[in-house]
Amino acid sequence: MLNELRRVDKEIYEATKGEVRREQVDIELIASENYTSLAVLEAQGMVMTNKYAEGYPDRRYYGGCEQVDIAERLAIERARRLFGAEHANVQPHCGSSANLAVYLAVLSPGDRIMGMSLDHGGHLSHGHPKNVSAKFFDIARYGVSRETERIDMAEVERIAHESRPKLIVVGASSYPRQIDFAAFAAIARDVGAYLMADIAHIAGPVAAGLHPDPVPHCDFVTTTTHKTLRGPRGGVILCKERYAKAIDSAIFPGLQGGPLMHVIAGKAVAFKEALAPGFKHYQEQILRNAKALAEGLAQRGFRLVTGGTDNHMVIVDLSSRKLSGIDAAHILDRVGVTVNNNQIPYDPLPPTKSSGIRLGAPAMTTRGMKEEDFRDLAGIIAAALDNPQDETLLRQLRNLTLDLADRFPIYPGVLRRLCEQDQRAGAYEVGGE
Numbered sequence: 486m487l488n489e490l491r492r493v494d495k496e497i498y499e500a501t502k503g504e505v506r507r508e509q510v511d512i513e514l515i516a517s518e519n520y521t522s523l524a525v526l527e528a529q530g531m532v533m534t535n536k537y538a539e540g541y542p543d544r545r546y547y548g549g550c551e552q553v554d555i556a557e558r559l560a561i562e563r564a565r566r567l568f569g570a571e572h573a574n575v576q577p578h579c580g581s582s583a584n585l586a587v588y589l590a591v592l593s594p595g596d597r598i599m600g601m602s603l604d605h606g607g608h609l610s611h612g613h614p615k616n617v618s619a620k621f622f623d624i625a626r627y628g629v630s631r632e633t634e635r636i637d638m639a640e641v642e643r644i645a646h647e648s649r650p651k652l653i654v655v656g657a658s659s660y661p662r663q664i665d666f667a668a669f670a671a672i673a674r675d676v677g678a679y680l681m682a683d684i685a686h687i688a689g690p691v692a693a694g695l696h697p698d699p700v701p702h703c704d705f706v707t708t709t710t711h712k713t714l715r716g717p718r719g720g721v722i723l724c725k726e727r728y729a730k731a732i733d734s735a736i737f738p739g740l741q742g743g744p745l746m747h748v749i750a751g752k753a754v755a756f757k758e759a760l761a762p763g764f765k766h767y768q769e770q771i772l773r774n775a776k777a778l779a780e781g782l783a784q785r786g787f788r789l790v791t792g793g794t795d796n797h798m799v800i801v802d803l804s805s806r807k808l809s810g811i812d813a814a815h816i817l818d819r820v821g822v823t824v825n826n827n828q829i830p831y832d833p834l835p836p837t838k839s840s841g842i843r844l845g846a847p848a849m850t851t852r853g854m855k856e857e858d859f860r861d862l863a864g865i866i867a868a869a870l871d872n873p874q875d876e877t878l879l880r881q882l883r884n885l886t887l888d889l890a891d892r893f894p895i896y897p898g899v900l901r902r903l904c905e906q907d908q909r910a911g912a913y914e915v916g917g918e
């Protein structure tokens with residue numbers, strides 16, 4: 486395994502091995518991360534990376550596309566089936582490219598987009614001033630209510646009527662509640678706007694029928710493939726058939742060059758996995774685990790944004806603990822729990838510090854953890870954040886997370902095989918001197 490990489494580039498080999506080890510020994514609670522299957526890794530790690538395939542299946546600008554056409558056709562068909570969509574474009578390199586392609590397909594520079602503010606849970610590509618979306622388009626923003634920390638549909642309606650956007654974006658990177666796509670669609674219809682849902686975070690529950698479905702209500706639905714969907718890193722656009730040509734042209738030649746065919750092969754595999762019956766059980770377990778984590782933290786006195794969760798993520802407000810989000814993330818790093826610092830709505834601190842952390846259940850659920858394990862995690866997190874100076878306690882907590890990580894292997898045997906190979910290779914090298 487990885488023998489050639491080891492021979493050619495020791496540094497990248499060691500970093501890769503180090504990452505295998507890090508992923509195994511740490512508890513991954515970043516809400517947007519997951520562990521893809523070995524089948525996806527294999528599809529993505531093979532020869533389709535060699536192939537140029539500008540265009541679409543049967544309509545390529547390069548010869549020799551028979552095999553990659555098979556992969557892309559399968560990815561498209563499976564994505565359509567998974568989400569019940571009329572058309573799917575599986576070429577976006579990432580979620581931001583998918584969003585930008587939708588803007589490019591139906592808007593002209595200067596047109597108005599209405600999206601959720603980043604500091605209320607939206608995404609950079611929904612119109613953040615530093616993002617290309619705000620540099621080329623005019624932006625109107627909505628957020629969450631100060632009291633409930635939930636999207637206030639009356640306010641969304643008011644802003645839509647005042648700003649008359651040409652396209653409304655619904656979707657969030659940091660919002661622990663369900664989204665009412667039908668209500669957004671009614672507002673979009675009223676003001677004559679296109680509606681685009683960015684379901685990057687909730688694609689898994691949506692595909693499993695555990696979250697309201699955006700597809701019937703939206704002109705466009707974009708997602709990444711690597712979060713709750715558990716595929717390779719990438720993006721997808723779903724749309725009604727009437728927009729298919731505009732979307733495909735926006736991705737290529739509008740925005741991207743050659744599609745990453747090895748990643749598209751990995752997406753096809755991930756969609757096949759998501760269409761299998763076990764995927765719904767996995768998504769149900771994610772939701773149960775996130776609730777258990779939320780309850781465990783709330784019982785220990787942590788204030789949760791919106792008071793809890795009904796999706797895969799939990800956002801914790803640390804202001805009462807006199808900790809910033811970045812400090813908390815560093816403390817949790819020391820006990821082997823990986824999270825990201827995150828702004829809470831109306832946060833007085835800048836994004837680099839922030840008053841909160843965002844936690845998510847998808848990755849550790851993939852490793853097999855259940856509610857009781859997430860309750861244990863809540864205890865570990867609380868103990869670390871309440872006693873950041875207690876080195877003895879932090880060491881004990883690290884031992885607990887190492888035990889937990891050990892009980893739930895990701896790629897069983899992979900790290901051990903790499904280490905054994907190193908030992909054998911070391912013995913050979915010494916013997917050969």
Ligand code: DSN
Pocket residue numbers: 517580608658
């Ligand atoms: N970076 C992603 C997240 O963590 O939610 C959004 O693109």
